[in-house]
Amino acid sequence: xxxxxxxxxxxxxxxxxxxxxxxxxxxxxxxxxxxxxxxxxxxxxxxxxxxxxxxxxxxxxxxxxxxxxxxxxxxxxxxxxxxxxxxxxxxxxxxxxxxxxxxxxxxxxxxxxxxxxxxxxxxxxxxxxxxxxxxxxxxxxxxxxxxxxxxxxxxxxxxxxxxxxxxxxxxxxxxxxxxxxxxxxxxxxxxxxxxxxxxxxxxxxxxxxxxxxxxxxxxxxxxxxxxxxxxxxxxxxxxxxxxxxxxxxxxxxxxxxxxxxxxxxxxxxxxxxxxxxxxxxxxxxxxxxxxxxxxxxxxxxxxxxxxxxxxxxxxxxxxxxxxxxxxxxxxxxxxxxxxxxxxxxxxxxxxxxxxxxxxxxxxxxxxxxxxxxxxxxxxxxxxxxxxxxxxxxxxxxxxxxxxxxxxxxxxxxxxxxxxxxxxxxxxxxxxxxxxxxxxxxxxxxxxxxxxxxxxxxxxxxxxxxxxxxxxxxxxxxxxxxxxxxxxxxxxxxxxxxxxxxxxxxxxxxxxxxxxxxxxxxxxxxxxx
Ligand SMILES: NC(=O)C1=CN([C@@H]2O[C@H](COP(=O)(O)OP(=O)(O)OC[C@H]3O[C@@H](n4cnc5c(N)ncnc54)[C@H](O)[C@@H]3O)[C@@H](O)[C@H]2O)C=CC1
Ligand SMILES: O=C(O)CCC(=O)C(=O)O
Numbered sequence: 001x002x003x004x005x006x007x008x009x010x011x012x013x014x015x016x017x018x019x020x021x022x023x024x025x026x027x028x029x030x031x032x033x034x035x036x037x038x039x040x041x042x043x044x045x046x047x048x049x050x051x052x053x054x055x056x057x058x059x060x061x062x063x064x065x066x067x068x069x070x071x072x073x074x075x076x077x078x079x080x081x082x083x084x085x086x087x088x089x090x091x092x093x094x095x096x097x098x099x100x101x102x103x104x105x106x107x108x109x110x111x112x113x114x115x116x117x118x119x120x121x122x123x124x125x126x127x128x129x130x131x132x133x134x135x136x137x138x139x140x141x142x143x144x145x146x147x148x149x150x151x152x153x154x155x156x157x158x159x160x161x162x163x164x165x166x167x168x169x170x171x172x173x174x175x176x177x178x179x180x181x182x183x184x185x186x187x188x189x190x191x192x193x194x195x196x197x198x199x200x201x202x203x204x205x206x207x208x209x210x211x212x213x214x215x216x217x218x219x220x221x222x223x224x225x226x227x228x229x230x231x232x233x234x235x236x237x238x239x240x241x242x243x244x245x246x247x248x249x250x251x252x253x254x255x256x257x258x259x260x261x262x263x264x265x266x267x268x269x270x271x272x273x274x275x276x277x278x279x280x281x282x283x284x285x286x287x288x289x290x291x292x293x294x295x296x297x298x299x300x301x302x303x304x305x306x307x308x309x310x311x312x313x314x315x316x317x318x319x320x321x322x323x324x325x326x327x328x329x330x331x332x333x334x335x336x337x338x339x340x341x342x343x344x345x346x347x348x349x350x351x352x353x354x355x356x357x358x359x360x361x362x363x364x365x366x367x368x369x370x371x372x373x374x375x376x377x378x379x380x381x382x383x384x385x386x387x388x389x390x391x392x393x394x395x396x397x398x399x400x401x402x403x404x405x406x407x408x409x410x411x412x413x414x415x416x417x418x419x420x421x422x423x424x425x426x427x428x429x430x431x432x433x434x435x436x437x438x439x440x441x442x443x444x445x446x447x448x449x450x451x452x453x454x455x456x457x458x459x460x461x462x463x464x465x466x467x468x469x470x471x472x473x474x475x476x477x478x479x480x481x482x483x484x485x486x487x488x489x490x491x492x493x494x495x496x497x498x499x500x501x502x503x504x505x506x507x508x509x510x511x512x513x514x515x516x517x518x519x520x521x522x523x524x525x526x527x528x
Contacts, residue, residue: 002302003064004045007031007052010071011291014047021299037061045298047071048078049290050260050278056082069298071290072097072281073150074231075311076204084312087385091297091310095150096289097281102154104280105199105229106162108253111274112197112225113138115251118271136196139163144195146211147202147230148173148183155199156183167191170202192219197227204231214239223250229280232257237267244270255280307367313387314366327363327415328371328386330438333452333528334417334430335375337440340526341426341458342419343379351399351420352376358407360415369402372417411441446497448488453501456526459514463489463496467519471498474517478510495521 003024006014010029018025023045031039033053040046040062047069048054054068059082068078070092083090111117114135122129143159145152148170156166166183169191178185188211191198198220202208212226212235226249228235237258243249244267251272257265260278267273281287300306305328306321307313316324331354342349354372356365373389384392393400407413411431418427429442440450443458450456461467468487475482481503489496506525514523 002044003042004047004298004302005040005043006047007036008047008049008071009051010047010049010294011287013288014071014291014295017292017295018299021295021303023299023302033058040065045069045302047294047298050074050077052077054078054083059083059086059088062086062088067091067298067301069294071287071294073101074203076231080311084388084391087383087387089301089307089310089313089387091294091301091308093290093293093297094309096293097283097286098150099154100283100286101229101280102151102158103283104255104276105151105155105201105227106158108227108229108255108274108276109138109143109197109199109225112227112251112253115272117274138197140165141196142167142194144191144198145169145183146188146191146198146200146234147208148178148181149201151230152199152201153177153181155201156181164197167194188216189219192216193221195224196221197225199227200230200234202230202234204233209233210236210239212236212240214242217243217248220249222248225250226252227254228252229255232260232262237265241266241270244272314364314370316364316367320364324363324367326432326436326438327360327368330430330432331368331372331415331417332375333438334415334428334440335372335377336379336528337375337428337443337452337526338417338419338426339376339379341524342376342421342424347421347423349376349380349396349398349419349421351401351418352393353401353403353416353418353420355403355405355414355416355418357405357409357414357416358411359413361404361406365402365404368415369400372415373400376417376419414441440499443488443497443499446488446490446495448486448497448499450484450486450499450501452528453483454528455502455505456528457498457500457502457506457511457514457523458526459498459500459523460521461496461498462519462521463491463493464519467496467498467517470517471514471520474513475500475510478507478513480504480506480510 001024004018006027008029015025015027037058040058044064045067049071056079065088067089073092075092078090080090115133119133142165145168148168159166160182167186168183169188173185217239253274255276256278297308300318304321306318307316354369370386370389373393374384374386377384377389377392414431416429430438430440433439482500483503484501486499511523511525
């Protein structure tokens, strides 16, 4: 039974889902990093919000871990590169808290415009300072959106409803989408000079880190206001502090900080700063949504291999997962076969070509290609799985090509895998029989039908009388039982292939004996 650790405060709905789906779950919010490292090795899944930092050090001591589920959007608290390298799927819940966070940004904009927190504190202190708090209207003001994805779009929609003019800077926003949203797509420079309010809704990545810095803040209209409900690190806090003190910026509303938990930030001392402790997603509705979603996604993955909303792996829907499963097995086995044959040589792989024919061509091929790559690369470089295989291939400079064909041959469905090295090109083909059983149908252009078995022996030989008898005798002398025996040849008397499945691994020394037999060109033990 898979085991999942929930290491942040998640709605109890998540626990209920894991339990209902037969997954053992431990709820331990607030673990210190060392405590997390001490126990993470026992789990297949880790469900988090923003507090848990899934670092390389955590991943290094998590050999069982297959999935990290972020109940929320930002995954900047997860070392996705290390997770990918270790084959751990990282998934998030991209929509569950978007409305809530957008509403928080709008609330922060109102709070800033009317100084509500200060006015509330003053009133509660019995001061009745009616003349101290002079606000500004939002009506007809220009809102500058930096980032117009899920949350930014909802903010835009609400702001348009407030009769604000909305301009958006987002390199990936199409003109068509901008038109639909009623926003004007602009470059950052233009946004800076036009916006009365600027609100940020991008992920924290290299291109967005300190996107509001001393230089860009100086270009803003004097007296503009900034709202950040996305991530600390998007706004340079030192530059912001200076601009707030100088009056270049009239106010800032911040839900997120460079360092969190933020307990002693110099910005707290400024009157024109409104702060919340990373509450963007903190509504009952959003927390229920993300908890349910993350638990279901993680359970789907752990139980059936379905992948949704993964940051580092192609999606596989719960509906298609059972259909893809035998194909993934076929792709992986074909990959493992060529990978093991290639591993004997010392020449580098240049190209891996995966061709899909017939029914296979109609499927979601990304996971199949990833499985084939994992199969090829594992014998060459150890633990490579579907998550890290595309990255490993790219890092090794391997050209991965995927093509589809209509059904041309005798098989209703076929995957052909070709690996090109400096010295050789090796192709293997496989199909599914009886709906879901992977079967090898050719090696290096020679037809040879065989099921994949855990232990196999692959021999190439000259098609001449005497080979089969001597080969059978050599195995019998070594006490090796042949489970199945498959032969194929390019032409009468030409190159031939013999593929044997065995009941147990080949005993020491037998491979060397087979290699000395007359007519044998090459012999290799294989495992699947
Ligand atoms: N305060 C909180 O509690 C919460 C904060 N967030 C933060 O909000 C962020 C945005 O969330 P979503 O809108 O759901 O993400 P999203 O992925 O739908 O949208 C992000 C947008 O940023 C744009 N973008 C990327 N690079 C950019 C650049 N260099 N300049 C301008 N725009 C750029 C993208 O094209 C995309 O449209 C998340 O990454 C997360 O960090 C999300 C939920 C809650
Ligand atoms: O889980 C939370 O409270 C924070 C949500 C958040 O920052 C996100 O979803 O990116």
